[in-house]
Amino acid sequence: MTTRSTISLRVNDVTHRLCLDHRRTLLDALREDLGHTGPKKGCDQGQCGACTVLLDGRRVVSCLTLAVAAEGAEITTVEGLAADGELRPIQEAFVRLDGFQCGYCTSGQLCSAVGMLAERAAGWPSAVTADVSPDGPVAELDAAEVRERMSGNLCRCGAYPSIVHAILETAARDGVTG
């Protein structure tokens, strides 16, 4: 039985060649093998969102993603959000509006917010959207929508009001990409 594979992982526009045990999660591969310590290990069971990264632009939890299953995807970690050295609008808003205290959940919150704003721009409804019909007007992005859409990211410091504020301000200013 072959329990290891040599794979290519493309992270923040750089391709890495790795020989990994199939048990390696994407989170551990990013942190331990590639030195991308932005994604954080909180619960390691998909409940806290601290390990959130983008896979082909969609937010996922990297602790429940096997590294071998991520081969072929474009992986973006928080380190890749400001690739040109300039903070993204969502990052700048988190800094300016105190969207964190200890910062442990922040990289996951940022990746999740970028993915969430793209979902929103694509017209996806949420559990608090009053009418999921695709034929009506797109509901306004308000605090209740942001809280629901970001419910997969926990913050033990309780910085939620500032996180919601930062996301709403970014959405109003920047529209789509965060």
Added chain:
Amino acid sequence: MKEFAYRRVTEIRDALAAGHGGARYLGGGTNLVDLMKCGVETPTQLVDVRFLPLGEIRETPDGGLAIGATTTNSDLAAHPEVRRRYPALSQAVLAGASGQLRNMATVGGNLMQRTRCAYFADPSQACNKRDPGSGCAAIRGAHHNHAVLGWSPSCVATHASDMAVALAAFDAVVRYETLDGGAEIPLERFYPPVGDTPERETELPAGALITEVVLPGSAVAPRSRYRKVRERASYAFATVSVAAHLEVSRGTVRSVRIALGGVASRPWRARAAESFLLDGPATADRFRAAAETELAAAAPLPGNGYKVPLARNLIAAVLADLAEPY
């Protein structure tokens, strides 16, 4: 976690050829990988089926939809025709998990997910579902979130899927392939009664691969709703949930479908309540009486009796909402 082989397949026949013995099909992995970490699942091989040509949602000749098994929860919930024709299905999927997990999870994996009973997930505890014959720690343990309908002394766990509850209300059919050919099972019969074999969770033959879920065309499905009660506002499994659709004409119930989540080992189609309501007056009293008719069979445990009035009130409230003038 135990060591395992990994194989990515792009053809259904390759998946079926590999999907036997100790192999498991891997979709989003949101439940399977989690259970592998805690030692409940110990596959010798993962057959990654996400690259099979099963990720589309297509319209069927009767006005229904066929949903490919590797469609993600996100794509299912966001699909315009799902939202237009089966809004309760979109609502049910959106009521489950988090944005990240919905991006990962697939329709086939959603149907195959295991119970979230904490004793099932802990190999140090007695659990007939995980280890047949070892007993059930939940019956005399913490079972406030466990079943009130259709359970047996072997197992009181509930099924965790929101999606499957809406599928049960819409008379969905699960299609699958095996090495001996394809077949289908109505969602309502997909999960067998618990009996004394709680480890046998679906009617799928060994090695079968779910290929699609078919929703029949339905004139009343657009008027449908999924409502979920849980212990926090978001990102939690159902305490009780209801998927329903209702057609009322001149004050009389012409068509009704009701399914419950969080109350049994499977989505609970409320056939007794439906029969009670059909061709009768669409009034608040009747809705409540119909719910009580269904729940007459409930047998709550010492710690989950609250679910019975909760389910009754939820059924009555959802039906009342659906009966509001168009």
